[in-house]
Amino acid sequence: MPQYTSQPNPQPSRHDTQAAFAAALVDRAMPMPSGLTAWTGPPARRFGVYRNNVAAGLTGAVASRYPAVEKVVGSDFFGAMAAAYVSAHPPRSPLLLDYAADFGDFIADFEPARELAYLPDLARLESARARAYHAADVAALEPAVLAAVPPDSLAQARLTPHPAFGLVRSPHPVVTIWAMNAGEAALAPIEEWVGEDALVVRPRLSVEVHRLPPGAAVLLGSLVSGAALGPAAEMAAEVPGFDLSLALAIALRAGAFATLSLGEQR
Numbered sequence: 001m002p003q004y005t006s007q008p009n010p011q012p013s014r015h016d017t018q019a020a021f022a023a024a025l026v027d028r029a030m031p032m033p034s035g036l037t038a039w040t041g042p043p044a045r046r047f048g049v050y051r052n053n054v055a056a057g058l059t060g061a062v063a064s065r066y067p068a069v070e071k072v073v074g075s076d077f078f079g080a081m082a083a084a085y086v087s088a089h090p091p092r093s094p095l096l097l098d099y100a101a102d103f104g105d106f107i108a109d110f111e112p113a114r115e116l117a118y119l120p121d122l123a124r125l126e127s128a129r130a131r132a133y134h135a136a137d138v139a140a141l142e143p144a145v146l147a148a149v150p151p152d153s154l155a156q157a158r159l160t161p162h163p164a165f166g167l168v169r170s171p172h173p174v175v176t177i178w179a180m181n182a183g184e185a186a187l188a189p190i191e192e193w194v195g196e197d198a199l200v201v202r203p204r205l206s207v208e209v210h211r212l213p214p215g216a217a218v219l220l221g222s223l224v225s226g227a228a229l230g231p232a233a234e235m236a237a238e239v240p241g242f243d244l245s246l247a248l249a250i251a252l253r254a255g256a257f258a259t260l261s262l263g264e265q266r
Helices: 014-026 043-065 067-073 075-088 103-108 119-133 143-147 151-156 174-181 216-224 229-236 244-254
Strands: 157-161 166-170 196-201 208-211 257-262
Touching: 043 067, 043 075, 043 119, 067 075, 067 119, 067 174, 075 103, 103 119, 119 166, 119 174, 119 196, 143 244, 151 157, 151 229, 157 216, 157 229, 166 216, 174 196, 174 208, 196 216, 196 244, 208 244, 216 229, 216 244, 229 244
Parallel strands: none
Antiparallel strands: 157 257, 166 196, 196 208
8 A cells, every 4th residue: 555644735935925925015905914923912903004004105105206196186086096006016126216107107097087188197297307306417418519510410410318308298288287286387277278298307406397399399309219410300390380499499408418429320
């Protein structure tokens, strides 16, 4: 007769235990992981307190990045929306500088906010501001550098974006909405609901948002994608009202670029 011996149940690995613990922290539907102990009080109660603290900290981090969005929808609605985001997108790094950078994409699919069609772009603008704030400190390209380029070489000029550069395009008046909800402009009815493009920069200590004239976003988008000035200007010229000199002047004065080179693709 063959002999059988019982085998002990395999113990979960440390990685499995940590993964279960992290998942339960942000998903209130999950039970407390087994095997937890506490020095003070029942483990379930202590875990519940810890879970509440983590949720509050993460929703607070989202709120600090999107104050204008919170002002538009109100603290209660924003808190519920941020909590839904935290549950679906737990942080992957202990550093929260970039946490919730994709909040605008989440809002676009958040059914309760569907009627506020401009809200995702407002969040994207605030996300660009947060990224600019933490970008590397690099000297911006001086306008005189471009002015010194020989006219017959201008079409081949290539401009690299400043680390703080951000570009947000929207079919909604997102710059105006942001300014009114960030204390940069008085609250007032928006009489003409038209799209606005935003240039986000941080030339020195403060982050700045500039509303771009027609075609400027096409020009800047092409330049930061690697196109030379000539082809980028040709693309932007298809937009009615485009003014190359005006667009370049705004971008250079704002500190949108870091370096300039002439010749082939960098």
